[in-house]
Amino acid sequence: MKSTLARAAGTGGSVVVDRCQVCDGRDLEPIIFVGYLPPVNEMPAIGTRPAEQPAYPAQVLRCPRCELVQLGLIVDPAILFPPSYPYLSGTTRILRENFAELYRESARLLGLRREDLVVDIGSNDGTLLSNFKQAGHRVRGIEPTRAGDLANERGIPTDIAFFDRTAVDRVLATEGPATVVTATNVFAHIEGIHDITDAVVALLTEDGVFISESHYWLALVETLQYDTIYHEHLRHYTLASLTYLLAAHGLEVIHAKRIPTHGGSIRVYAARKGARPVQPTVAGLLAEERAALTDEALARFRRGVVASKLGLYALLKDVKARGERVYGIGAPSRASTLINYVGLDEGILDCVLEIEGSHKIGKYVPGTLIPVLHERKLLADQPEHALLLSWHIADELMPKLTANGFRGGYIVPLPQPRILPPTR
Numbered sequence: 001m002k003s004t005l006a007r008a009a010g011t012g013g014s015v016v017v018d019r020c021q022v023c024d025g026r027d028l029e030p031i032i033f034v035g036y037l038p039p040v041n042e043m044p045a046i047g048t049r050p051a052e053q054p055a056y057p058a059q060v061l062r063c064p065r066c067e068l069v070q071l072g073l074i075v076d077p078a079i080l081f082p083p084s085y086p087y088l089s090g091t092t093r094i095l096r097e098n099f100a101e102l103y104r105e106s107a108r109l110l111g112l113r114r115e116d117l118v119v120d121i122g123s124n125d126g127t128l129l130s131n132f133k134q135a136g137h138r139v140r141g142i143e144p145t146r147a148g149d150l151a152n153e154r155g156i157p158t159d160i161a162f163f164d165r166t167a168v169d170r171v172l173a174t175e176g177p178a179t180v181v182t183a184t185n186v187f188a189h190i191e192g193i194h195d196i197t198d199a200v201v202a203l204l205t206e207d208g209v210f211i212s213e214s215h216y217w218l219a220l221v222e223t224l225q226y227d228t229i230y231h232e233h234l235r236h237y238t239l240a241s242l243t244y245l246l247a248a249h250g251l252e253v254i255h256a257k258r259i260p261t262h263g264g265s266i267r268v269y270a271a272r273k274g275a276r277p278v279q280p281t282v283a284g285l286l287a288e289e290r291a292a293l294t295d296e297a298l299a300r301f302r303r304g305v306v307a308s309k310l311g312l313y314a315l316l317k318d319v320k321a322r323g324e325r326v327y328g329i330g331a332p333s334r335a336s337t338l339i340n341y342v343g344l345d346e347g348i349l350d351c352v353l354e355i356e357g358s359h360k361i362g363k364y365v366p367g368t369l370i371p372v373l374h375e376r377k378l379l380a381d382q383p384e385h386a387l388l389l390s391w392h393i394a395d396e397l398m399p400k401l402t403a404n405g406f407r408g409g410y411i412v413p414l415p416q417p418r419i420l421p422p423t424r
């Protein structure tokens, strides 16, 4: 299977998705439009006079044939990931725990033997592979950023390269085929999905298993996570759409489940058709999706997103009328979508705070003049409110900030905008 959609890579611009990235269908249904978004990694330094800046439309489309949910515009990765783009190393607790659990689950479910090779696509600093290595398996990472150097220093053999057929041939020549190929939080991000999937299949042993983890469209709809819509996320998968995509390459889904990372993700195991028994989890999750993702549910999602925007505005109107300060906590990519979609500016959101060492400190939030400053300002200034831009981990963040000495209250923007008074 091929898509005839033009490639954005190398254009220096963008490509309108006029046919499905997976099945080439042209009959794509619009689901939601969150406006024109500036590239999230273009952050001018504080004090820079605002200059011309690109912005790319972010419309989400659904293909009725293969059920893929996808962004309506693909931007050249050279724009989204400029050379100055700093790699992200180190992971959150929830990610580390998830990787340890992925290791335990796959070792048990697949009956892994010590000599088996495990290859991780987009392996970052090697955190996932370190779990397999500790258990005695052979491991190999493939990572295009400098995070791969860090992995090599930690003893996780890593090729500094993009994942493609050339990278696969290099692994095959030195290590042979892989029993497990993993791709966590990368399978929805790369264009040319059929080439990528072909390369995965070429890397697998006859009974090898491809395990992918991606942010999950059902979770996005359930909890109104429109803020995960930005141009790095080319596709929003369901199990149904992944099943269609993988089947086009001779792969069959053998196990699937929901996991808590990134505000709600899906982990899917796939093997060559007939090579491994299919777990009942697959039919279970497919049925759950069919029941939950109705046209009516998508219409409710659209209304809910608009209501959350108006609700947040109403709440902030009262806060600002009282002359109170609002500091944002954290400037992940999703914060840029929320801030730009809702229309927050530096008169509403005084600043956004990032942790020590963040490359974003000293810059403006994309598309705004909201400064990103060091987190120490929260305790020094004690603003009346902290707006949790990483609201999907609000339950983890609030007790931590309060324990650190923050005496103000919290504003949680989604799914229901709400204001929580100071806890002491």
Ligand SMILES: [Zn+2]
Residues within 6 Å of the ligand: 020, 021, 022, 023, 024, 025, 063, 064, 065, 066, 067, 068
């Ligand atoms: Zn399609």
